[in-house]
Amino acid sequence: MKVIIAEKPSVAKNIADALKIKGKKDGYFEGNGYLITWAFGHLLQLFDAKDYDDKMAKWNMENFPFIPHQFRYKVKSDPRKKGKEDLGAKKQLKIIYTLLKRQDVDAIISACDYDREGQLIGDTIIYNLKTGKKVYRLLLNEWTPEEVLKGLDNIKPNTEMKPLQDAGIGRQWADWVIGINLTSVATLKYQKGKGQALNIGRVLLPTLKIIYDRDKEIERFVPEDYFKLAAQFKTQDGNEYEGMYSENGESQFKDKACLEQIEQELKEKHASILDKQVERKREYPPYLFNLSNLQGYITSKYKGWTSDKVLKIAQSIYEKKYITYPRTASSVLEESLAGKAANVLEKIKKGLPYESEIRFTKSKRVFDNSKVESHSAIIPTYLIPKSLTPDEQLVYTAIKNRFIMQFMPVAEHEETKILTKISSSEIKGLFVSKGKVQLVEGWKKVEKQESKDTLLPFVNISDPVQIVSCSLTSHVTKPPKHHTEKTLLKVMETAGKGIEKEEGEEMMEAVLSGYSIGTPATRAETIKKLKMVGYITTQNKYLLCTDLGRRLVETFPVKELFDLEFTGRLEKTLADIEKQKYTKEGFLNLIFEFTAKSVTTIKSEKDITIHEVTRGKKSNEVLGKCPVCGHDVIEGQKGFGCSNWKSGCKFVVWKNDKFLSALKKKPTKTMVKALLKNGVALVKGLTSKKGNKFEAYLRYEKNPDNEFFSWKMEFAPNQKQKAAHSADHLN
Numbered sequence: 048m049k050v051i052i053a054e055k056p057s058v059a060k061n062i063a064d065a066l067k068i069k070g071k072k073d074g075y076f077e078g079n080g081y082l083i084t085w086a087f088g089h090l091l092q093l094f095d096a097k098d099y100d101d102k103m104a105k106w107n108m109e110n111f112p113f114i115p116h117q118f119r120y121k122v123k124s125d126p127r128k129k130g131k132e133d134l135g136a137k138k139q140l141k142i143i144y145t146l147l148k149r150q151d152v153d154a155i156i157s158a159c160d161y162d163r164e165g166q167l168i169g170d171t172i173i174y175n176l177k178t179g180k181k182v183y184r185l186l187l188n189e190w191t192p193e194e195v196l197k198g199l200d201n202i203k204p205n206t207e208m209k210p211l212q213d214a215g216i217g218r219q220w221a222d223w224v225i226g227i228n229l230t231s232v233a234t235l236k237y238q239k240g241k242g243q244a245l246n247i248g249r250v251l252l253p254t255l256k257i258i259y260d261r262d263k264e265i266e267r268f269v270p271e272d273y274f275k276l277a278a279q280f281k282t283q284d285g286n287e288y289e290g291m292y293s294e295n296g297e298s299q300f301k302d303k304a305c306l307e308q309i310e311q312e313l314k315e316k317h318a319s320i321l322d323k324q325v326e327r328k329r330e331y332p333p334y335l336f337n338l339s340n341l342q343g344y345i346t347s348k349y350k351g352w353t354s355d356k357v358l359k360i361a362q363s364i365y366e367k368k369y370i371t372y373p374r375t376a377s378s379v380l381e382e383s384l385a386g387k388a389a390n391v392l393e394k395i396k397k398g399l400p401y402e403s404e405i406r407f408t409k410s411k412r413v414f415d416n417s418k419v420e421s422h423s424a425i426i427p428t429y430l431i432p433k434s435l436t437p438d439e440q441l442v443y444t445a446i447k448n449r450f451i452m453q454f455m456p457v458a459e460h461e462e463t464k465i466l467t468k469i470s471s472s473e474i475k476g477l478f479v480s481k482g483k484v485q486l487v488e489g490w491k492k493v494e495k496q497e498s499k500d501t502l503l504p505f506v507n508i509s510d511p512v513q514i515v516s517c518s519l520t521s522h523v524t525k526p527p528k529h530h531t532e533k534t535l536l537k538v539m540e541t542a543g544k545g546i547e548k549e550e551g552e553e554m555m556e557a558v559l560s561g562y563s564i565g566t567p568a569t570r571a572e573t574i575k576k577l578k579m580v581g582y583i584t585t586q587n588k589y590l591l592c593t594d595l596g597r598r599l600v601e602t603f604p605v606k607e608l609f610d611l612e613f614t615g616r617l618e619k620t621l622a623d624i625e626k627q628k629y630t631k632e633g634f635l636n637l638i639f640e641f642t643a644k645s646v647t648t649i650k651s652e653k654d655i656t657i658h659e660v661t662r663g664k665k666s667n668e669v670l671g672k673c674p675v676c677g678h679d680v681i682e683g684q685k686g687f688g689c690s691n692w693k694s695g696c697k698f699v700v701w702k703n704d705k706f707l708s709a710l711k712k713k714p715t716k717t718m719v720k721a722l723l724k725n726g727v728a729l730v731k732g733l734t735s736k737k738g739n740k741f742e743a744y745l746r747y748e749k750n751p752d753n754e755f756f757s758w759k760m761e762f763a764p765n766q767k768q769k770a771a772h773s774a775d776h777l778n
Contacts, residue, residue, distance in 0.1 A: 087139065091175065111231060153181070170215075225248065245657065255577055257543065272522070276300075282512055288504055294475055317470040318514055327460075333452070358571045374566075379423070391450070407454055437737075456487055457487070460485045461483070531589060538611075540563055544562060667679075671724055678696065680719065
């Protein structure tokens with residue numbers, strides 16, 4: 048009998064399905080010689096400082112730096128109950144350990160995600176128990192039945208994964224030591240009043256600095272005026288075209304008088320075609336998605352999306368077996384995947400209007416071992432999705448389309464450049480006209496990308512042309528734009544190595560060099576955390592530093608943590624540990640020395656207040672009377688509830704209410720007020736499972752047989768026909 052430990056219940060179910068195991072027990076599946084159980088991500092976490100030493104229960108400057116001699120693990124904490132164990136995690140750990148200890152179990156297989164974090168999740172659970180049983184690793188890039196069965200035939204001894212485990216442990220312990228020490232000391236030094244700590248992190252601060260630097264660049268920007276001169280020409284057969292005046296390749300001029308003089312010179316002058324260049328150009332599709340490019344594409348194209356949301360949705364589609372592993376840095380596929388890719392293409396192209404143009408080819412742009420690090424690019428699997436949420440469908444379609452594009456004809460266009468010369472020795476420059484005509488649409492058909500043609504008339508060299516008119520226009524230089532999640536991810540991906548183009552060999556090599564801020568799996572969480580701790584804010588799609596974020600950058604004395612080169616080097620070292628080019632011990636010693644030195648630096652600095660926490664008594668607006676006990680209903684952190692809760696009243700409308708969440712809605716004060724006053728609220732903008740928007744009357748009524756409340760939905764008479772189509776969430 049073998050125990051398989053998956054990272055999540057959904058993955059365990061995929062493995063059970065592949066092995067045709069139906070026997071579901073409490074916390075595991077059993078059948079066909081396997082016990083398949085699961086974690087919920089991390090079930091264990093590192094000890095808190097106070098777990099090692101009671102004196103660390105209260106922050107005191109003289110107790111830092113604090114670096115444990117031996118790192119230990121405990122059941123993860125309940126995020127909703129500070130200081131308490133997560134009972135769900137505790138129960139699942141007990142189930143796992145019971146299975147591992149069973150007499151009939153002779154081997155353990157870790158089936159957690161094939162990355163640093165997945166290795167750590169499985170290994171901390173397995174090795175904390177010390178069973179002495181053989182441990183193997185199932186390494187998969189997708190969870191389709193075919194791949195699961197193939198993977199189980201090719202499991203590896205877990206000892207071969209020691210470098211990946213070392214990198215995972217090195218990252219985890221390093222971030223704990225830096226975070227615990229520098230967050231504590233910085234908060235004691237620079238914060239007045241008790242509240243949320245001043246969060247300091249190895250990846251957090253350099254990311255903040257990227258946003259800060261762009262904000263400062265915009266502030267320092269001084270706009271400058273410049274001028275352009277355009278002329279309209281007419282050919283012998285009466286066709287007109289425009290040309291832009293250019294000298295030495297420059298068409299923007301600071302000297303307005305110079306252009307005014309040329310404008311005067313143009314009057315009553317003749318012109319002719321000096322040169323005509325026609326060039327046929329090929330446009331290749333953008334490379335396959337890695338995680339950062341997928342996040343950048345979706346967040347820039349669709350309003351309201353964040354990198355964190357894209358990752359969660361992609362992870363969900365991956366666990367449903369419809370795409371390959373999403374947390375990848377690679378934009379190409381391993382060459383060994385050519386057969387699989389051809390099979391996938393054959394299945395997903397069926398029925399497309401351009402199906403006849405899709406041809407599988409094994410090109411270096413798609414298949415190249417030298418450009419793959421750990422995981423290949425994200426592509427669809429051979430399974431065609433039957434039911435996806437609208438969000439999942441949007442992300443899946445982007446991945447599917449990007450894959451199909453690689454096997455469509457290359458797009459081609461013709462570029463024409465006409466140089467027009469004025470018959471005047473006073474005018475040194477030329478008028479440049481550019482035209483473009485799309486000849487082959489190719490892969491652009493996949494996403495219906497429309498190419499605008501700029502047509503120029505047919506001319507020959509030396510043809511005379513007539514000057515019809517000219518116009519001198521004034522312009523102002525524009526500052527750079529604030530970072531978006533797309534542009535920020537691009538800088539993080541290469542630790543700001545100055546790669547201008549998003550696509551191309553240079554960008555791929557920079558990504559694979561290992562110099563980065565965080566990893567594909569952690570960057571979205573970093574951006575989310577920067578918002579959560581109040582260091583950055585968003586305006587539309589742009590990211591900006593808050594006053595607190597600015598003060599932190601300008602005051603915090605450990606400047607290495609803001610340095611992209613320093614942080615990039617640390618991430619590169621972790622990648623080198625995976626490749627056995629560096630040791631975990633060497634990396635951790637470097638981190639411990641850096642932390643101790645940083646604590647000393649902070650202690651020796653002047654006392655400055657970066658953040659002052661003021662706690663005024665919050666006056667709660669009364670939303671109505673409790674339908675159970677008649678007391679006031681007020682807004683709390685997690686819901687709209689009865690103020691008499693301390694005496695046992697349980698009336699509450701949770702902010703993360705599952706019924707409303709399924710309809711893509713959150714309860715609002717207005718909704719709760721209407722429910723309490725009228726017993727019913729008209730709610731607009733509800734979303735059905737199929738993505739249709741509708742409105743309905745909602746009631747929140749007490750169940751007759753218990754103390755809980757349930758939702759009831761009603762439609763106005765004139766809405767009933769509409770509701771028949773919209774309310775498919777009930778089916």
